[in-house]
Amino acid sequence: MNVWLVPFPMAPINTKNVHRTNFLLGHPYGTNFVYDEMMVAPGFGEIARVTTETFATVVSLFGTGGLKPGAGPTREEREKGFYDILFLGELPDGGRVEAVVTGDRDPGYGSTSKMIAESALCLLRDVQGEGGTWTPGALMGPALRKRLKQRAGLTFSAR
Incomplete structure (x- = not known):
């Protein structure tokens, strides 16, 4: 790039x-x-x-x-906002991987509020196990990703 x-x-x-x-x-x-x-x-x-x-x-x-x-942004700005995040990875063998995350709302307000709500529902309904100090990815991983795709306007892809 x-x-x-x-x-x-x-x-x-x-x-x-x-x-x-x-x-x-x-x-x-x-x-x-x-x-x-x-x-x-x-x-x-x-x-x-x-x-x-x-x-x-x-x-x-x-x-x-x-x-x-x-x-913050107006309602119209929140609803018309979007984001497209590209992750570039370099593997130990020199290979490369790319992942893309997109969101259909303003990232700071429209999308974040949906992510917070879906994280709370995921904790309530989808996560089982012991307590402790976890990160969202470690605790909710695939279950949260599924919720964000279905209900929060996010997409996840690798290429």
């Missing part, structure tokens, strides 16, 4: 979640598994703008106690 990348604001949280899930599942991706996240910038000239906007968003979320009511 010939693109410009910028830091993804949720990477510090997401990477820890992914590595903990790998650990809880017995290292299915190996003990030397490496995971990181970045965002694609629209172009070299946009790197400063995207980085500044990302930083401002993080500061507004965490530095001032969160967004104020009404500060």
Whole structure:
């Protein structure tokens, strides 16, 4: 890929979640598994703008106690929003794998609220076993993925 990348604001949280899930599942991706996240910038000239906007968003979320009511996207923006996430993997033998996750709503509001609701229902109806400190992927994995596909507008594919 010939693109410009910028830091993804949720990477510090997401990477820890992914590595903990790998650990809880017995290292299915190996003990030397490496995971990181970045965002694609629209172009070299946009790197400063995207980085500044990302930083401002993080500061507004965490530095001032969160967004104020009404500060998010409009209903129309939430419903017309979407996302397309590409995961690129490099295997120990040099092979590559790609996975794609898409969502049919704004990722920050429309889709996240559906994911939270389906996670709660999954915990209530689909998960059995002992308690403990789990990650969503380690505890709910396939059951949650099925719910998100059926009820939350997400798709998952590998290529």
